[in-house]
Amino acid sequence: MQNLKLGVLVSGSGTNLQSIIDSIESGYLQAEVVVVISSKEGAYALERAKRHNIPAYAVERRNFDSQEKYEDEIIELLKKHRVELVVLAGFVKVLSPHFVRAFPNRIMNIHPALIPSFCGKGFYGKKVHEAVINYGAKITGVTVHFVDEGTDTGPIILQKAVPVEDDDTPETLAARVLEEEHRVYPEAIKLYSEGRLEIRGRRVLIK
Numbered sequence: 634m635q636n637l638k639l640g641v642l643v644s645g646s647g648t649n650l651q652s653i654i655d656s657i658e659s660g661y662l663q664a665e666v667v668v669v670i671s672s673k674e675g676a677y678a679l680e681r682a683k684r685h686n687i688p689a690y691a692v693e694r695r696n697f698d699s700q701e702k703y704e705d706e707i708i709e710l711l712k713k714h715r716v717e718l719v720v721l722a723g724f725v726k727v728l729s730p731h732f733v734r735a736f737p738n739r740i741m742n743i744h745p746a747l748i749p750s751f752c753g754k755g756f757y758g759k760k761v762h763e764a765v766i767n768y769g770a771k772i773t774g775v776t777v778h779f780v781d782e783g784t785d786t787g788p789i790i791l792q793k794a795v796p797v798e799d800d801d802t803p804e805t806l807a808a809r810v811l812e813e814e815h816r817v818y819p820e821a822i823k824l825y826s827e828g829r830l831e832i833r834g835r836r837v838l839i840k
């Protein structure tokens with residue numbers, strides 16, 4: 634079996650990127666991160682990529698006069714590196730249908746809550762955990778899903794529940810959820826790489 638070529642899109646610290654790299658290096662995942670693209674210059678995720686000799690680029694929206702041109706630059710980089718699966722790992726920019734159509738059913742996202750709760754526009758990073766605590770939810774979790782043309786609406790691949798403790802702050806909850814993210818994302822990518830995910834309408838069957 635050939636290594637699945639991954640293109641990872643990031644915006645921040647890149648701990649999910651690191652868990653994917655570690656899963657490849659340990660032999661759990663038969664894949665290769667061929668390119669990392671950040672929506673922000675100076676994101677720590679870019680350092681992680683460089684440390685592993687992975688080509689890394691920052692592509693910032695403010696340097697383009699339209700969303701389409703911005704996305705075209707990212708699409709071009711992904712295609713140049715022959716990416717087979719696009720992995721969104723803490724990427725904070727919403728991608729338009731133009732981008733999604735360039736990689737149909739070949740984009741995955743990880744969201745730090747149980748979709749369809751606490752998701753959609755404006756729900757990213759710490760804001761998600763604040764909303765979970767403020768609502769008083771007792772259970773939150775992790776969702777990995779395929780990306781469709783909506784925000785956090787694509788077919789769900791894997792979900793894992795994580796308890797909310799009475800004394801949780803957004804930071805302590807984020808840390809507990811991240812631990813689970815670091816297990817679940819490699820698992821979902823592994824299932825994809827083994828050809829075991831079948832999309833049937835809104836459902837993803839694991840074969």
Ligand code: GAR
Nearest residue numbers: 645646647648649723743745757758
């Ligand atoms: C992760 O918790 C990820 O689920 C979240 O951003 C964090 C990135 O952490 N993504 C979203 O909120 C997307 N809506 P990382 O940079 O350390 O991987």
